[in-house]
Amino acid sequence: MGNSLGKLFTVTSFGESHGPCVGVIIDGCPAGLAITRADIQQEVDRRRAGQSVASTGRHEEDRVEILAGISNGFTTGAPICLLVRNKDIDSSDYERIKHLLRPGHADYTAFVKYGGFNDYRGGGRFSGRITAGHVMAGAIAKKLLGTLGVEVLAHAVEIGGIKAKSVNYEKIKPAVEKNPLRCADPIASRKMSELIERVRAEGDSVGGIVEGIALNVPVGLGEPVFDTLDGELAKALLAIPAVKGVEFGAGFRVAGLRGSENNDLFTIEDGKVITKTNNAGGVLGGISTGMPIIVRVAVKPVASILKPQSTVDIEQMKEATLTIGGRHDVCIVPRAVPVVEAMMAVTLCDFALRAGKIPGVIR
Amino acid sequence: MGNSLGKLFTVTSFGESHGPCVGVIIDGCPAGLAITRADIQQEVDRRRAGQSVASTGRHEEDRVEILAGISNGFTTGAPICLLVRNKDIDSSDYERIKHLLRPGHADYTAFVKYGGFNDYRGGGRFSGRITAGHVMAGAIAKKLLGTLGVEVLAHAVEIGGIKAKSVNYEKIKPAVEKNPLRCADPIASRKMSELIERVRAEGDSVGGIVEGIALNVPVGLGEPVFDTLDGELAKALLAIPAVKGVEFGAGFRVAGLRGSENNDLFTIEDGKVITKTNNAGGVLGGISTGMPIIVRVAVKPVASILKPQSTVDIEQMKEATLTIGGRHDVCIVPRAVPVVEAMMAVTLCDFALRAGKIPGVIR
């Protein structure tokens, strides 16, 4: 249980890293939304390995298959089923280390929870590969948000302690798509690349921070007191493996601010109520304010490192040394960027439907 | 909608700040749990105003009433309904500023979402007072977790930029209960008090950070890939007004760590698998590891400040100056401590039930 997300735009994830496929069902997408396989493929391609120095992991073709819910280029109102096949699979290394708990991975927690019956190969359900499904759902969600004029984007703002300079919203998207690390600041990006090369040579890995932004979000999304917009975004983003923290607007900086500094003052612009600053990150009382939604997620360093690590052999219940082979990403941050966008888009769709902002049929 | 939390241990919140009462329904608590009105009252008393220099806001008796679900000192298996009456209410100041959007509050978002029909007095549903219901639910949840040996505690670790020193888990609880700011470091606490006095004199407010800890949590709580333990904790904690960020274990620090630093190495202690460090904050793959769960929330400065602020008159759609009167907390952090505990306890109960760790009847 626990593999569905969203109340009206409901995403159900399935598949394992080394099973036949990874897929997703989207239930609740209104009928009549124009969408092609290529639209979805494009998002899936953005999260594929091998696009930057940071990512040298497993290569997959990841061809999107539509099994249900889309017909003649439009959604039908029926559940949409999408999947990508798993192809580039060599499970032998996992067989070798089957009983050695990989530090930073879910091997131990999964072993206990599923009594050892879980598919451990490649991390099974806990693999980053599962996010291929997230991204397919996000592709549908982005298209649907597009009918409202809502745009979702994300970018790397920190890698391995190197922080990017702040960049205007309009410049982020084009800059990010040209940059292999998906960082909009070219100078920081260069330093990050150098760091990653160094860290790779050491057989180590690094983490970072991704910032997600949603523009043109209508006022009024969010269903407090419990189904808040920020709460559901946080939950959705923490479903990305490796995310360890989520903050909105000024985020953890609020701990050092005065009320007079942190309060965003209201004013009127072009006949609309806006705030002069956006420390709230676009959310007040769990509801969207109409200002950009700003969320940052902390992404931990890739857990699979080449350096030997001490651990436990769970079958023999004794200490052991683990050496992980194979190809692994050094830094997952650039590939997390489209996944952050996807989870934001999916959550915003759910709330837009709950608020009645999207009709039952798109025409 | 959106006022229920939890799948098997379901908390439904109701009531407004200046309406007849604030209350909560807990559905899903197993029958046979011994609990008294005093157990619940004790938690409610911990979040009351007037216990420290930080809190000079509205004073309420907050006497807990049990309307359903508890009989002869035991839960019956039926939904539990608890409430506290609202008493110390003067709505006249809210009448005066009815059309002035208070910066940092949900006045604007609620006005748009509910078409002006929402009860704006005292913030209505968006008042911190609503957390009296959270805390009542938490009291039940804590008792239920007690049957598993799980303990939940929280403390203030930062106020207005002043950071507390790290303290051993065993020392936090007793230290916190003696300290008016609920900070376990007495030296930092003194500085925080001085800062708060200063800030009060300026008619301003400050924010801070609360750390929540859960001890003895069994391995295996959490239902990935979407209903992760960390994701649901984050969602529950973001239902506390003023929380703007949530992080687990090393949290945002992971952005600057190497994999070899951040990975918690497995080892064996007393025949049990543990990790040597706890950068994961007790959660891997969305599932509890058995190590302490460590979560920190960023609490923004109180939005109601005495300093005049520029804002918008929403009825006349023109700029205006707002001066808020009445008594308001300068820093909500100490009062947030029991609320953080409550939301953690509620979430852990839900997952303990989902994992089958709690029987249908407590005997």
Add this chain to the structure above:
Amino acid sequence: MGNSLGKLFTVTSFGESHGPCVGVIIDGCPAGLAITRADIQQEVDRRRAGQSVASTGRHEEDRVEILAGISNGFTTGAPICLLVRNKDIDSSDYERIKHLLRPGHADYTAFVKYGGFNDYRGGGRFSGRITAGHVMAGAIAKKLLGTLGVEVLAHAVEIGGIKAKSVNYEKIKPAVEKNPLRCADPIASRKMSELIERVRAEGDSVGGIVEGIALNVPVGLGEPVFDTLDGELAKALLAIPAVKGVEFGAGFRVAGLRGSENNDLFTIEDGKVITKTNNAGGVLGGISTGMPIIVRVAVKPVASILKPQSTVDIEQMKEATLTIGGRHDVCIVPRAVPVVEAMMAVTLCDFALRAGKIPGVIR
């Protein structure tokens, strides 16, 4: 768990027969709906005891209290909490028969499920009294449906084997409200009354059938393949104690019909697609057709009868004879009529919201 119904218009029931109160929370009602205490009281009064020969049970004042969610005569968008206090309570007879399982009641199933901790007095959560909450929720739902022009009504069509003649929809409502048995056929009603008197003299009880009708339901309500309109109606109606069957349109008669008899042929009337007959009862493929929704529920005879019955003493685990004292209804059918309307209205509201037929704010 299990005390909430509905996805967007969510009704949560609480309270026990002999506890402080019986109540309900409605979460998801849009803001701006005009509703008074009197509107709700009127529905509650319709289900009170003592209005006909059939009902001689416990008399309660059942004064509706509004605890949250309605302000100045309008819903606020916040959860609505309504309750009636329990007053006319003598639990002594229940104390006497505490360990004797009353046939036809939930004493045994509740005893096992809740380990004997359930409030057994007056049936506790399993009492028909719980439906006072259903009816309060129904009052809100009816008002909300009224904004769409949807009308819900019900009537007794069979009592103790005596069947009422079919009556035109327009005549049912006025006829029913004048008739103490809520049967629109005055001749059948007279016979039913005579039967009930006879059955009362024998210390026995009788069952019957209630038919519920919803008029002007828009085409398109229902979310197949699982959340069908008929499926959710059936679930909601089976939450009325004593209901043992639910059928739509031709119902069980379809077992003997040919396709050519049962198929409702489409035609056009006033520019609208309608069907010439309505064997479907207004539902095709789990979705409303725009024709009247017709549902019938089988109501079992009241389980509490004055005749001695053999049963089991659950404490001593031996056979025993049970003699039930006190006042009990002979036939619950007339009082079930407003409850059937309530459960239909609640379900239709949920689907109308899901289909986007009701705006977020009523103006």
Add this chain to the structure above:
Amino acid sequence: MGNSLGKLFTVTSFGESHGPCVGVIIDGCPAGLAITRADIQQEVDRRRAGQSVASTGRHEEDRVEILAGISNGFTTGAPICLLVRNKDIDSSDYERIKHLLRPGHADYTAFVKYGGFNDYRGGGRFSGRITAGHVMAGAIAKKLLGTLGVEVLAHAVEIGGIKAKSVNYEKIKPAVEKNPLRCADPIASRKMSELIERVRAEGDSVGGIVEGIALNVPVGLGEPVFDTLDGELAKALLAIPAVKGVEFGAGFRVAGLRGSENNDLFTIEDGKVITKTNNAGGVLGGISTGMPIIVRVAVKPVASILKPQSTVDIEQMKEATLTIGGRHDVCIVPRAVPVVEAMMAVTLCDFALRAGKIPGVIR
């Protein structure tokens, strides 16, 4: 939305009649359940066309594919994804009658609800073919119930007005599996076959009644007041196309019974509390009593008949005559039998999990 069923054992349906496949996801099945493709295939084979005189519809190989959640013959705890491909598809007749509303089908309601974007070919999502997914989920559910000793069976008790004699539970299963109409009474079965032949010759169809039975169900399943065992069973069974009514135990007969006739008296047998009769059909207060669960569903005559029918051309908005070609079942009752079993099994699994009767890992 609306394509998921169950809270802890959650079944999500996808696929269209003439799309690539029909499938299902089962989320919440504990890890460690032994199950093979053959176990699932066997149930799917039971609902295939062409096994009796009643069924002459579309022939499919219906080979079950396992895409996720089962590994090495055991469930892994991950979501299980199963599907059958659609093969024997000729959509040309549907193209011809695309704008003619087929009476008794969901053509009109789907057209309005999904704005004409729904896949109308073969009824799309409203085809009986969708129940191949129900049956695959049921196969998993039956296996899981088997670990508790619970058995689910169903049989045809009425076809076209011809009623079968009552048969002992133990004899039903073997008798049913030998009988092409799945009726345990061979004499009635012969008459039913003759009737069906006659009706086929007339180009017409007939309905009937299926009875479902669950044996060895533990006491205590069901979560009143709203998530009752009978309510959820009814909802699940009404998700079978063509079902128009559901009744438990004495069902609609209760309308003519006295309380003294209908009440099931408690007694003790082999140290266990049982009832002497089972008019309750195994459910009291929405909770299982431990007696067999008995439910009957009314199945309407197949809507696709060869006789010409008058209807509406929805594009031209004018009356028209419809002549349906192709092969269609004359009576769906025998094929509905395994589907009734499946929906019962799925519902019982959900409640067994909710009641904590099934462990998180099967060993």
